[in-house]
Amino acid sequence: xxxxxxxxxxRELIAILVIRNLKIRxxxxxxxFFWSLLTPAFMILMYACFxxxxxxxxxxxxxxxxxxxxxxxxxxxxCMNDSLNAIVGNTNLVKKVSFPRxxxxxxxxxxxxxxxxxxxxxxxxxxxxxxxxEYVNIYxxxxxxxxHLMLCIGICCVCSVANVFFRDTQHIIxxxxxxWFFMSPVFYRTSMQTDAIVSVFGVAEASQLKGIxxxxxMTGILGAYRAGLMQNQLPVxxxxxxxxxxxxxxxxxxxxxxxxxxxxxxxxxxGDVL
Amino acid sequence: xxxxxxVAIDVCNVTKRFNLSNTASSxxxxxxxxxxxxxxQTFTALNDVSFKVHKGETLGLIGANGAGKSTMLSIxxxxxxxxxxxxxCNGTISSLLELGAGFHPDLTGxxxxxxxxxxxxxxxxxxxxxFDAIVDFSGLKDFxxxxxxxxxxxxxxRLGFAVAVQVDPEILLVDEVLAVxxxxxxxxxxxxxxxFKSKGKSMLIISHDMHTIRSISDRIAYLDHxxxxxxxxxxxxxxxxxxxTINGKNGDAKREWGTGEAKIASAQLVxxxxxxxxxxxxxxxxxxxxEYDAPERIETPTFGFSxxxxxGRTVFGSNTEIEGFDLPYIxxxxxxxxxxxxxxxxxxxxxxxxxxxxxxxTINYHRxxxxxxxxxxxxxxxxxxxxxxxxxx
Numbered sequence: 001x002x003x004x005x006x007x008x009x010x011r012e013l014i015a016i017l018v019i020r021n022l023k024i025r026x027x028x029x030x031x032x033f034f035w036s037l038l039t040p041a042f043m044i045l046m047y048a049c050f051x052x053x054x055x056x057x058x059x060x061x062x063x064x065x066x067x068x069x070x071x072x073x074x075x076x077x078x079c080m081n082d083s084l085n086a087i088v089g090n091t092n093l094v095k096k097v098s099f100p101r102x103x104x105x106x107x108x109x110x111x112x113x114x115x116x117x118x119x120x121x122x123x124x125x126x127x128x129x130x131x132x133x134e135y136v137n138i139y140x141x142x143x144x145x146x147x148h149l150m151l152c153i154g155i156c157c158v159c160s161v162a163n164v165f166f167r168d169t170q171h172i173i174x175x176x177x178x179x180w181f182f183m184s185p186v187f188y189r190t191s192m193q194t195d196a197i198v199s200v201f202g203v204a205e206a207s208q209l210k211g212i213x214x215x216x217x218m219t220g221i222l223g224a225y226r227a228g229l230m231q232n233q234l235p236v237x238x239x240x241x242x243x244x245x246x247x248x249x250x251x252x253x254x255x256x257x258x259x260x261x262x263x264x265x266x267x268x269x270x271g272d273v274l
Numbered sequence: 275x276x277x278x279x280x281v282a283i284d285v286c287n288v289t290k291r292f293n294l295s296n297t298a299s300s301x302x303x304x305x306x307x308x309x310x311x312x313x314x315q316t317f318t319a320l321n322d323v324s325f326k327v328h329k330g331e332t333l334g335l336i337g338a339n340g341a342g343k344s345t346m347l348s349i350x351x352x353x354x355x356x357x358x359x360x361x362x363c364n365g366t367i368s369s370l371l372e373l374g375a376g377f378h379p380d381l382t383g384x385x386x387x388x389x390x391x392x393x394x395x396x397x398x399x400x401x402x403x404x405f406d407a408i409v410d411f412s413g414l415k416d417f418x419x420x421x422x423x424x425x426x427x428x429x430x431x432r433l434g435f436a437v438a439v440q441v442d443p444e445i446l447l448v449d450e451v452l453a454v455x456x457x458x459x460x461x462x463x464x465x466x467x468x469x470f471k472s473k474g475k476s477m478l479i480i481s482h483d484m485h486t487i488r489s490i491s492d493r494i495a496y497l498d499h500x501x502x503x504x505x506x507x508x509x510x511x512x513x514x515x516x517x518x519t520i521n522g523k524n525g526d527a528k529r530e531w532g533t534g535e536a537k538i539a540s541a542q543l544v545x546x547x548x549x550x551x552x553x554x555x556x557x558x559x560x561x562x563x564x565e566y567d568a569p570e571r572i573e574t575p576t577f578g579f580s581x582x583x584x585x586g587r588t589v590f591g592s593n594t595e596i597e598g599f600d601l602p603y604i605x606x607x608x609x610x611x612x613x614x615x616x617x618x619x620x621x622x623x624x625x626x627x628x629x630x631x632x633x634x635x636t637i638n639y640h641r642x643x644x645x646x647x648x649x650x651x652x653x654x655x656x657x658x659x660x661x662x663x664x665x666x667x
Contacts, residue, residue, distance in 0.1 A: 010392075010395070012392045012397060013392040013393055016388060016389050016392045020378065020381060020389060023381065023385075024378065024380050024381075092376055094353065096353060096369060096376060097351070097369065097376060097393050097394070098351055098367075099395070165304075166304065168302070268355045269355075271353045271354035272293070272354060
């Protein structure tokens with residue numbers, strides 16, 4: 001609770017650091033902030049063109065499904081990448097001034113979050129144009145964003161602290177994020193994951209155990225986002241209990257708490273190691 | 275400073291150890307260390323250091339490189355944690371440790387100022403009010419909207435100092451910042467520090483410039499290899515530090531030799547009444563009491579002395595013969611008083627050597643080289659090693 005009080009006291013610093021992070025990202029670029037909108041727009045355009053040319057997404061909602069998955073995944077991936085420098089890149093500050101260290105990874109996560117919100121705006125425009133947008137279940141965005149934020153803040157804290165002590169972290173993250181990408185239903189459907197559980201581990205078709213894929217928090221997060229924004233999307237595949245979303249949510253929470261603990265434990269040594 | 279004055283900084287039994295092998299920063303070494311159960315080699319930067327800085331007091335921190343001064347300041351600033359002991363600070367702290375260190379090169383001066391202010395915990399509104407004063411003080415009006423990577427190092431420091439002092443903390447930590455910046459800016463900084471003092475705020479200052487630190491500090495703490503050697507009046511500590519530096523520089527410069535037929539049994543610095551003292555008065559009148567011991571009669575002995583500066587150059591030397599103080603012979607024990615008027619010498623650290631030899635220098639009975647370190651305190655403004663009488667018409 002003390003931490004929350006501190007963070008509220010330092011909200012201006014957090015705001016300034018978030019803005020700084022964003023500014024530095026677009027430093028010396030003529031279009032500046034517009035790149036936050038242009039990049040996802042071009043990405044969607046690119047996927048759309050190649051999907052048309054190669055005919056791999058004809059006549060289905062696969063293209064919006066894929067594009068949205070990538071947009072959501074990029075928030076997680078962006079946080080993982082930027083977190084490496086959250087503390088190490090601010091060595092000067094950390095060594096010279098005392099302030100709650102969690103502000104550094106937090107502002108990194110939030111800066112990515114701001115970027116992400118802009119990307120979502122572009123995504124919504126695209127979904128409307130593609131005719132698959134649906135706002136009836138939009139309330140699913142609330143748990144989706146909450147879970148995603150907790151997860152990303154947690155990841156930022158853990159990775160930024162780990163990178164202070166072990167510079168191997170950046171390589172581990174490189175490999176780890178690739179593996180995680182393939183384990184998450186970004187370009188395939190969650191039902192394919194549960195089917196795989198059934199066939200590989202011999203779990204009974206009717207068993208709820210196949211919901212074990214929701215131990216990957218991104219599975220729950222992606223499901224919730226898609227359910228909130230797109231037609232005919234359920235947060236969980238058919239035959240899997242909705243309660244499994246809570247498993248993903250718990251994992252997000254655990255990562256978040258782990259992040260807080262990591263910062264707390266690491267703080268005492270930052271000045272010595274950096 | 276009375277003990278009832280509130281304490282601004284309380285450093286209590288602080289010991290700081292660094293793990294030397296911790297710097298490897300690799301998972302592999304960490305795992306291997308864990309398996310081998312290898313103990314980290316440690317380096318003790320501070321060893322059981324305790325002192326207090328009272329409210330309104332300025333404490334100088336001196337010591338050779340690596341004595342632990344900056345570590346001490348980092349611990350007080352809260353960027354490092356002591357291994358043992360604790361530090362309590364009452365009041366907001368602003369540290370001038372490497373000015374402008376927190377600046378991001380790609381942001382403009384204006385953005386950096388606002389960022390720095392918010393890091394120091396100042397609201398954006400307050401910072402806006404102070405902004406003009408900061409720009410004025412730094413003298414960077416024309417460059418404030420340029421990214422700071424285009425700044426020269428002097429501009430960087432000026433802006434850093436301007437922000438740090440305008441933040442108006444209750445405790446100011448200053449680490450060797452006056453070495454940079456031109457004379458005009460240094461003047462400004464010193465004025466600002468004086469103003470700070472007069473407002474009754476506390477300061478902790480590190481500097482190798484003994485003149486500055488002596489004139490601005492109320493007390494000085496002297497650190498040597500992580501150990502607090504002493505804390506006391508600026509002149510006393512400066513003298514102690516100066517002696518240690520000279521001794522350290524010249525190895526075992528302090529030595530005595532001679533035939534030993536007669537000896538200078540003791541030589542010490544005293545005041546005009548003959549009482550032993552350790553600090554030279556501001557008028558720079560030096561009094562020495564020499565005791566000699568000549569078991570056998572020595573004909574026409576000559577007592578000499580010389581003053582050498584920090585670089586080991588002889589500044590002045592003379593003896594009884596030159597001065598026309600005739601000693602036909604000495605026998606048994608006796609005392610001599612030596613008075614040297616050193617007010618022409620500029621302030622700094624000096625070493626006194628004494629000698630006892632025969633008239634034509636063929637026999638050295640006893641020589642005490644680099645025997646007494648002295649610190650001359652007067653800081654009269656002139657250039658060079660000594661002040662010559664000058665008259666303008």
